[in-house]
Amino acid sequence: MDAAKYNLAQRMDSLRASEIRELLKLTQRPEVISFAGGLPAAELFPAQEMAEISRRILETEGCKALQYSATEGDPTLRQQIAERMNAKQQTQVSADDILITSGSQQGLEFSAKIFIDEGDVILCESPTYLGAINAFRSYQPRFVEVETDDNGMVPEALEKALEENDRVKFIYAIPDFQNPSGRTWSLERRQALIDLSLKYGVVVLEDSPYAELRFEGEPLPALKALDKNDMVIFLGTFSKVFCPGLRCAWLAAPAPLLQRYIMVKQGADLHTSTLIQRQVASFVELHGLDDNISKVVKVYRRRRQLMLDVFAEELPKQATFTKPEGGMFLWITLPEDKSGRDLLEKCLEQNVAFVPGGAFFPNGGRENTARVNFSCMSDEKIVEGAHRFCKVMKEFLG
Amino acid sequence: MDAAKYNLAQRMDSLRASEIRELLKLTQRPEVISFAGGLPAAELFPAQEMAEISRRILETEGCKALQYSATEGDPTLRQQIAERMNAKQQTQVSADDILITSGSQQGLEFSAKIFIDEGDVILCESPTYLGAINAFRSYQPRFVEVETDDNGMVPEALEKALEENDRVKFIYAIPDFQNPSGRTWSLERRQALIDLSLKYGVVVLEDSPYAELRFEGEPLPALKALDKNDMVIFLGTFSKVFCPGLRCAWLAAPAPLLQRYIMVKQGADLHTSTLIQRQVASFVELHGLDDNISKVVKVYRRRRQLMLDVFAEELPKQATFTKPEGGMFLWITLPEDKSGRDLLEKCLEQNVAFVPGGAFFPNGGRENTARVNFSCMSDEKIVEGAHRFCKVMKEFLG
Numbered sequence: 001m002d003a004a005k006y007n008l009a010q011r012m013d014s015l016r017a018s019e020i021r022e023l024l025k026l027t028q029r030p031e032v033i034s035f036a037g038g039l040p041a042a043e044l045f046p047a048q049e050m051a052e053i054s055r056r057i058l059e060t061e062g063c064k065a066l067q068y069s070a071t072e073g074d075p076t077l078r079q080q081i082a083e084r085m086n087a088k089q090q091t092q093v094s095a096d097d098i099l100i101t102s103g104s105q106q107g108l109e110f111s112a113k114i115f116i117d118e119g120d121v122i123l124c125e126s127p128t129y130l131g132a133i134n135a136f137r138s139y140q141p142r143f144v145e146v147e148t149d150d151n152g153m154v155p156e157a158l159e160k161a162l163e164e165n166d167r168v169k170f171i172y173a174i175p176d177f178q179n180p181s182g183r184t185w186s187l188e189r190r191q192a193l194i195d196l197s198l199k200y201g202v203v204v205l206e207d208s209p210y211a212e213l214r215f216e217g218e219p220l221p222a223l224k225a226l227d228k229n230d231m232v233i234f235l236g237t238f239s240k241v242f243c244p245g246l247r248c249a250w251l252a253a254p255a256p257l258l259q260r261y262i263m264v265k266q267g268a269d270l271h272t273s274t275l276i277q278r279q280v281a282s283f284v285e286l287h288g289l290d291d292n293i294s295k296v297v298k299v300y301r302r303r304r305q306l307m308l309d310v311f312a313e314e315l316p317k318q319a320t321f322t323k324p325e326g327g328m329f330l331w332i333t334l335p336e337d338k339s340g341r342d343l344l345e346k347c348l349e350q351n352v353a354f355v356p357g358g359a360f361f362p363n364g365g366r367e368n369t370a371r372v373n374f375s376c377m378s379d380e381k382i383v384e385g386a387h388r389f390c391k392v393m394k395e396f397l398g
Numbered sequence: 399m400d401a402a403k404y405n406l407a408q409r410m411d412s413l414r415a416s417e418i419r420e421l422l423k424l425t426q427r428p429e430v431i432s433f434a435g436g437l438p439a440a441e442l443f444p445a446q447e448m449a450e451i452s453r454r455i456l457e458t459e460g461c462k463a464l465q466y467s468a469t470e471g472d473p474t475l476r477q478q479i480a481e482r483m484n485a486k487q488q489t490q491v492s493a494d495d496i497l498i499t500s501g502s503q504q505g506l507e508f509s510a511k512i513f514i515d516e517g518d519v520i521l522c523e524s525p526t527y528l529g530a531i532n533a534f535r536s537y538q539p540r541f542v543e544v545e546t547d548d549n550g551m552v553p554e555a556l557e558k559a560l561e562e563n564d565r566v567k568f569i570y571a572i573p574d575f576q577n578p579s580g581r582t583w584s585l586e587r588r589q590a591l592i593d594l595s596l597k598y599g600v601v602v603l604e605d606s607p608y609a610e611l612r613f614e615g616e617p618l619p620a621l622k623a624l625d626k627n628d629m630v631i632f633l634g635t636f637s638k639v640f641c642p643g644l645r646c647a648w649l650a651a652p653a654p655l656l657q658r659y660i661m662v663k664q665g666a667d668l669h670t671s672t673l674i675q676r677q678v679a680s681f682v683e684l685h686g687l688d689d690n691i692s693k694v695v696k697v698y699r700r701r702r703q704l705m706l707d708v709f710a711e712e713l714p715k716q717a718t719f720t721k722p723e724g725g726m727f728l729w730i731t732l733p734e735d736k737s738g739r740d741l742l743e744k745c746l747e748q749n750v751a752f753v754p755g756g757a758f759f760p761n762g763g764r765e766n767t768a769r770v771n772f773s774c775m776s777d778e779k780i781v782e783g784a785h786r787f788c789k790v791m792k793e794f795l796g
Contacts, residue, residue, distance in 0.1 A: 003654040005628075006601060007567060009515045009537070015661050039466055047460020054452035062445020066641035068437055102500055102645075102667045109666045113536070117407045135665045138511070139407075169405060203404060230403075243464035245672030247500075256401040263413050267533045268507045268666070269500045274643030276671055 011118075014137050027353035033385030036353040038179065038328060039376040044296050045243050046287070053282045057275070065275045071266045073100025073250070074277040080284045081250050085236065088212060090225035093234075097252045099261050102272045104209055104249040107235040108135040110264045111205050114257070115169040116141045123161050123171040125153060127331075127360030127369065129179045129207065132172060141169070143362035150322070152185030155192040162200040170203040170233075175223055176211040177327025180360045180371035184325055187220055194226045203257075204232045209240045212293050214326040215301035230254035238280055240328070241293050246276050300328065303374045303382050310386035316397045321372075328375040331357065334368040335397065341367060343396050352388040412535050425751035431783030434751040436577065436726060437774040442694050443641050444685070451680045455673070463673045469664045471498025471648070472675040478682045479648050483634065486610060488623035491632075495650045497659050500670045502607055502635040502647040506533040508662045509603050509631065512655070513567040514539045521559050521569040523551060525729075525758035525767065527577045527605065530570060539567070541760035548720070550583030553590040560598040568601040568631075573621055574609040575725025578758045578769035582723055585618055592624045601655075602630045607638045610691050612724040613699035628652035636678055638726070639691050644674050698726065701772045704780045712788035714795045719770075726773040729755065732766040733795065739765060741794050750786040 003012075027034040057065050072078065078095040085091045101107045108131065116122070116139035124132070126145035133143070144165055147157035152175065162168060173193065175185040185193075197204045206223040224234040237249035253261055265271070304324065311321055315332075322331045332354075334340065340356030347353055357369025372389075374382060401410075425432040455463050470476065476493040483489045499505045506529065514520070514537035522530070524543035531541070542563055545555035550573065560566060571591065573583040583591075595602045604621040622632040635647035651659055663669070702722065709719055713730075720729045730752075732738065738754030745751055755767025775783060 003658065005599065006655060007513070007599075008658065009511065009513055009518075009567075011515075012512060012658055015658070015665070042461035042465045045461050045464040047456050047464060050464065051453045051456035051460060054456055055449045058445050058449035058452055062449060063440035063443050066443040066445060066448065066643045067440045068637075068642045102671075105665070106667045113407065114410060115405070115407055117409075120407075131665075131668075138662070138665055169407075201403065201405075239466075244466045245464045247667060247669070247671045257404060260401065260406065260410055260413070264536070267413070267503070267529075267536055269504045269645060270529075271645070273500075273645045273671055273674055276674065 011138055011140055014140055026348065029351075032348070032351045032353050033377060033381045033388065034353040035372045035374065035377065035385060035389070036355045037376060038373055040240055040244055040328070041296070041299060041376050044299060046283070046292055049283065049287055050243070050279065053279055053286065057278050057282055061278070065278045067274060069271050069274040069277070071262050071271045073098065073272060074274070074281055076285070077277050077281040080281060081236065084289070085222070085234070085252065088219070089208070089222040091222055091234070091252070093224070093252045097255070097258060098250050099253070099258060099265060100272045100277060101249045101251055101265070102269060103239065103247045104207065104235045104237040105131055105135065106268070107249060107251040108132050108207070110261055110268070111170065111233065112136045112139040113264055114260050115203070120167045120169045121165040123158065123168055124362065125173060125178065127180055127357060127366065128172065128362065129174060130359050132207065133362045137362070145361060145363055148183070150183055152183070152189035153193060155189065155196065158193065158196055162196060162202060168200070168202050170205045171197060172205045172207065173223065174207045176208060176220070177213060177324050177329070179210070179327070180329050180355070180357065181331040182322045182324030182327055182329045184220070190220065190223055190226055194223060194231070197231045198229050205235070206232055207235045209237045210327040212241050213297055213300060213328070215297060215304065217325045224252060233257060241289055241296065242280070242283070246280060248272060248276050248280050300375050303377070303379060304330070306379055306382045307372070307374045307386050310383060310390060314387065314390035316394055318397050319393060328373055330372050330374065332370040332372060334370070336368050338397065339367040340370045343370065343392070346392045346396055347389060350388045350392050352385045352392070354389070409536055409538055412538055424746065427749075430746070430749045430751050431775060431779045431786065432751040433770045433772065433775065433783060433787070434753045435774060436771055438638055438642055438726070439694070439697060439774050442697060444681070444690055447681065447685060448641070448677065451677055451684065455676050455680055459676070463676045465672060467669050467672040467675070469660050469669045471496065471670060472672070472679055474683070475675050475679040478679060479634065482687070483620070483632070483650065486617070487606070487620040489620055489632070489650070491622070491650045495653070495656060496648050497651070497656060497663060498670045498675060499647045499649055499663070500667060501637065501645045502605065502633045503529055503533065504666070505633040505647060505649040506530050506605070508659055508666070509568065510534045510537045511662055512658050513601070517565065519563040519566045521556065521566055522760065523571060523576065525578055525755060525764065526570065526760065527572060528757050530605065531760045535760070543759060543761055546581070548581055550581070550587035551591060553587065553594065556591065556594055560594060560600060566598070566600050568603045569595060570603045570605065571621065572605045574606060574618070575611060575722050577608070577725070578727055578753070578755060579729040580720045580722030580725055580727045582618070588618065588621055588624055592621060592630070595629045596627050603633070604630055605633045607635045608725040610639050611695055611698060611726070613695060613702065615723045622650060631655060639687055639694065640678070640681070644678060646670060646674050646678050698773050701775070701777060701780050702728070704777055705770070705772045705784050708781060708784035708788060712785065714792055716795050717791060726771055728770050728772065730768040730770060732768070734766050736795065737765045738768045741768065741790070744790045744794055745787060748786050748790050750783045750790070752787070
């Protein structure tokens with residue numbers, strides 16, 4: 001819509017509506033089996049437990065839970081998060097290192113605000129998370145995509161990018177079950193990234209929403225766990241291991257950076273909902289997260305396998321797909337002359353949907369890709385949708 | 399703390415920790431009667447009603463209330479807000495004009511992001527809201543304070559500022575019971591602002607958290623209600639008429655601008671907590687806001703009067719104070735050679751606190767002022783604190 005009469009900031013020229021968002025509108029017809037979204041399985045949310053917790057918090061500490069609170073976040077929740085990170089992701093953080101955020105998206109936006117001047121360089125995986133691209137882009141950086149294979153960023157390519165660009169502000173990475181590719185970084189690649197971060201004095205922004213959704217294999221240490229020099233900012237969230245609609249997440253950052261994040265948070269929304277933080281802290285205290293995560297992992301593992309089985313059987317061999325050990329997504333690569341956008345058009349005719357992969361490359365040019373979600377459709381729909389998808393693919397690839 | 403090893407964005411040089419925030423730390427000793435904060439009276443929050451609503455929402459629609467939702471916000475809540483604005487503030491908006499935000503602070507931050515390039519000019523009242531100064535400052539504008547008297551911005555001064563500055567991005571105003579001054583704009587001044595906004599093609603950002611907290615006199619139309627040319631962005635919130643800890647607010651903007659706000663919101667935090675929005679919408683549906691607001695108004699009116707009575711009796715005549723018809727704050731002006739900061743030091747020795755007014759002038763220089771809150775201390779503490787304050791003032795002014 002025309003905004004010519006309003007004198008907007010230049011940065012608004014760089015903003016575009018999210019492609020996923022627009023696509024999701026097209027895929028919301030009930031007859032469509034959608035592998036396009038990134039939604040957790042809502043039927044697994046512990047709604048009954050939350051009903052009881054909510055009632056009790058409001059009855060026993062309602063005035064406090066409904067009042068303004070500290071920007072840093074609820075002290076109990078920060079403590080719980082630090083303990084869990086240390087237990088599960090091999091970090092050594094304390095409650096004082098944690099800032100509660102309104103979703104990890106907010107941590108991405110704050111990172112952009114804190115680090116990026118126009119024209120600065122962000123190094124990222126190729127492909128990378130669309131929500132991060134959008135958050136960063138509004139501060140007008142230049143994206144340099146680093147060659148990435150099944151084990152993470154290729155260290156030689158990363159070092160070349162660090163050598164060739166003198167305004168690199170941070171390296172953005174999703175080391176576990178990446179959105180969109182489903183890939184996980186090997187330990188060697190993690191260590192190489194940390195070493196290069198130190199060598200070039202460049203901060204690492206680690207985005208870790210999926211690490212605890214591991215279906216098989218051994219957990220690997222977070223990048224933050226390998227960092228001995230205060231160069232890693234870690235973004236964690238309750239959205240994928242608990243409930244996304246709460247909008248409750250966190251970041252862990254070295255003290256001088258955390259102070260800046262707190263100032264930015266204060267200007268951005270004062271603090272995350274007091275009530276929501278109390279609800280999450282109370283759930284963690286009463287029930288823990290392990291049981292819920294086990295339940296989620298079991299279901300997602302099964303759904304992933306159902307999808308992989310159909311793909312192994314029916315997907316034309318010209319297309320390749322990743323076999324993620326966890327998370328919510330897998331990634332399909334088509335022959336170079338084929339476009340995921342064209343494929344989506346054909347798929348929508350058959351009432352099945354996914355996200356064309358081009359949008360996950362900030363500099364464009366890899367249109368022969370597709371992101372496929374396996375977390376939020378029922379087992380039956382996963383199988384039926386995968387059949388439909390493969391059938392369209394056969395025709396599409398000829 | 400030293401951040402020299404991190405290569406931050408230039409805008410971070412302009413950020414400073416909020417003075418109020420730092421002060422509040424000093425005033426949290428239990429023996430201090432604090433008129434410094436801006437907290438609503440927590441004992442008036444409808445915690446029991448919210449307990450029941452929370453339980454029921456989570457039991458009956460838990461999976462949906464805990465899932466991701468649309469960036470724009472809950473459709474029922476947007477509809478309720480539009481209807482209430484039209485009924486109470488004489489606007490003519492529809493649900494489609496509304497974006498739900500995580501507190502009005504987020505609306506301020508988004509406005510800055512959407513409009514301000516470095517060096518652009520923001521026109522504001524003098525004094526103006528500290529949280530807005532901080533939100534805007536992070537985008538590096540130049541502030542031009544417009545002469546403001548008891549009836550609002552002086553139109554001649556506003557027109558002069560519009561003529562003399564060619565990069566004015568918006569005029570920021572809090573027309574009802576302003577924070578910090580407690581002043582309310584007259585109808586003529588409102589109309590004059592709207593006329594000048596149109597004449598110069600400059601957007602108005604109307605911040606209206608307190609309008610419904612009117613103790614006496616007739617409600618005046620919002621600036622948004624006088625705007626026939628899509629030049630006003632309206633910020634409203636549930637924080638002062640309901641519960642601030644929820645972090646639930648909204649903005650109403652002309653369609654081409656609302657589209658930009660939605661895009662910015664998507665990049666900033668995807669959406670405001672689904673559960674919180676359902677809770678607020680359900681409370682409004684079941685109980686409405688009128689009863690709660692009546693209760694709050696009754697208490698704040700009484701507390702304001704208790705404070706005014708002590709000040710009228712005991713405050714040295716060299717100091718003047720505003721007599722707000724609503725809201726949460728009044729404003730004291732000291733003789734020009736006296737500093738609110740010095741006064742605060744003396745007050746803290748006597749265990750009473752307020753906020754020195756200097757911080758509310760973005761360009762500095764009016765240190766002989768003080769913001770005094772009357773909403774969040776009990777009647778007894780209001781009276782005792784006011785006595786203490788006047789006693790210190792007598793000594794301070796000699």
